[in-house]
Amino acid sequence: MQILFDQGVPAPLRRHLSDHRITTASELTCATLTDRELLDRAEASGFDLLITTDRNLKHQQVLAGRDLAILVLSTTS
Template sequence: MATAYELGWSTVTNGDWIRLAEQEGYELLITTDTNLRYQQNLRQRSIAILVLTTTSWPRIRQVTGETQAAIAAIKAGDYREIPIP
């Protein structure tokens, strides 16, 4: 597990970092970019994408059980969002 920043991908565009993640063998991308599905063609992607609808860590921590369940259930090529109030 690594962040885009840790991998040196923080300046890479969305489409390129999805492609890079797939090439590097990552199976799951977790992001807070709720516009990703509108900005990128996600068809034919092998990586699963899970979107958390907030960047607030205290709010994300409140749904760790739901997030873990989504991670366990998500399949290659899936796109899912976890709405976080």
């Protein structure tokens, strides 16, 4: 599974997902993109899952019809 970590997702979480390909938004130079641009880039790049700490994402973006699963963490720690 290809997973994209959004800004704010704790990097040590990577150790617990070692069976998956993990990339951070910073590594893709996506750190300055808007949420919509990040979602579009993640889908176009073939990511299966976006992990984020942005609890408002579902209120700010239309997520219906996306091929990308989104996991929102309740905390950054």
